[in-house]
Amino acid sequence: MLATVARPSPESDPFSPPGIALEASALMGLRHLARRGTGATTRGRSGLPGGLVTRRRGRGTEPDDVRPWAEGDDVRHIDRNATARTGTLHVRTHHEERDRAVVLLADFRPSMLFGTRRALRSVAAAEALVLLGWRIAGDGGRVGLCVAGAEPLALPPRGAGRGMAALCQGLARGHAGALAAPLHDDPPLSPILEQARALLPAGGHLVLASALDSPGDDFSERLAALAERISVSLILVSDAFERIAPPGLYPYATPDGRRGTARISGRARPAPEDRLAACARLGLACLRLDTETGPEGFAPLMERLDAVL
Structure with a gap:
């Protein structure tokens, strides 16, 4: 298909009207x-800025939640503050960034x-x-x-x-x-x-x-x-x-x-x-x-x- 624009004239620029020009x-x-x-x-749906990916739990780099220790948890993810406050081991989970x-x-x-x-x-x-x-x-x-x-x-x-x-x-x-x-x-x-x-x-x-x-x-x-x-x-x-x-x-x-x-x-x-x-x-x-x-x-x-x- 061809562009529906008129022949240029001295009085007007055919590319300037709204809908043709892009400013x-x-x-x-x-x-x-x-x-x-x-x-x-948007933020509630994705859990992350941008609305582009769904929230995923795992061992990523962004903090997600604190929960009691479970067998198999990585000791590197122990949350010292929650552990000291409750007297039981707690770990901080992460979601994938x-x-x-x-x-x-x-x-x-x-x-x-x-x-x-x-x-x-x-x-x-x-x-x-x-x-x-x-x-x-x-x-x-x-x-x-x-x-x-x-x-x-x-x-x-x-x-x-x-x-x-x-x-x-x-x-x-x-x-x-x-x-x-x-x-x-x-x-x-x-x-x-x-x-x-x-x-x-x-x-x-x-x-x-x-x-x-x-x-x-x-x-x-x-x-x-x-x-x-x-x-x-x-x-x-x-x-x-x-x-x-x-x-x-x-x-x-x-x-x-x-x-x-x-x-x-x-x-x-x-x-x-x-x-x-x-x-x-x-x-x-x-x-x-x-x-x-x-x-x-x-x-x-x-x-x-x-x-x-």
Whole structure:
């Protein structure tokens, strides 16, 4: 699909209207939406910051509980204070400390520069990823970024507001480069998947936001192999036109001034539900994101996704 943006004119910049342009300041401003309904619930569910891993009892490095001595306990874990206070041996148990990191992969390839309701699919993908990133960073996790587009970008996971500021700036820069680049066929997604995986430590999580247009011949196989090694989630971005477009002739214009008419005779690719089901069979956590919903509607979806990371 082609980007639905008009021919540049002296009076206006076709890339500046809301829904087409992606501003770092606007992405930073989504923080207040991401924090709704979070806090104690997230921490109670995971027992660890970030909401990314479940609590595990064992002999890790983070203190967990104090209990009476039992046969087989390691003498190195004796709690002297509890033992002195009660007069019987007590040991301190620990839970496993694990790195909590997420890499967000934004698809800004040419096919994502398309939209008929509110925003381009690429903009909606960025908004959703930022909402998820704010949730994770706010709970102590670390967030990194990969951008698939005209100017590939990779940022290793970082925590707190500084990491999110770099992420928002990276998304805005990558999107501006994608809009300014000449239109061409979508490159395959497999190479950027491997680049994103390389940024993740053990126990990390990858979240891909894409419409999955032309992902590449080997995409399913590479994604399945990746899902066997790390945790992967998919945010499938969907525009209303894809779901309900009636057959007919549709005019279009491209940023370089070319105009034409496309004939729509029926659904040319699998429905969003079919693509979601195919990815779920590979072991991914999946959800559909409708571009027309907007950040207010994306926030509860990102809360649901955060709950399964």
